[in-house]
Amino acid sequence: METALQPLELIDVTPTQSEISSSQKENHIKKPFMAGSLSHARRLLTEVHSEVLVESLETKCRTSKDRRIEEGENALGFIGYLDDDTFMTTESYDVCLLVTASWIESVDQVFDANANNYAMALTRPPGHHATRT
DSSP states (O other), X not given: OOOOOOOOXXXXXSOOHHHHHSOOBTTEEEOXXXXXXXXXXXXXXXXXXXXXXXXXXXXXXXXXXXXXXXXXXXXXXEEEEEETTEEXXXXXXXXXXXXXXXXXXXXXXXXXXXXXXXXOOOSOOTTTTOOOO
């Protein structure tokens, strides 16, 4: 006997403002993370990685982005390497927070008694290149 698959619900955590206000597709929810979710993700990051590492990545990304904007350049740009094979852009820190928050939300969905109890975060594993310090 085959079990019918439940419809997949896609939650887009990085929609643009115009996408949020546009009509929603039945199984496609456009729901950006709120500040509290991102703060929680940052707190968890500092439990795995040092506060110094997290803060230095945030500072480097934000100051580089601000400098590029002041110089009239595109805000998104290459800013250096974290290690031999991991390059960083001005968005690397924000992407790190979004990915971490996505994994947290996925785990929460699985354990939520009112949810479907399955989830998948379509991201690279958070911190797969990072070290404690």
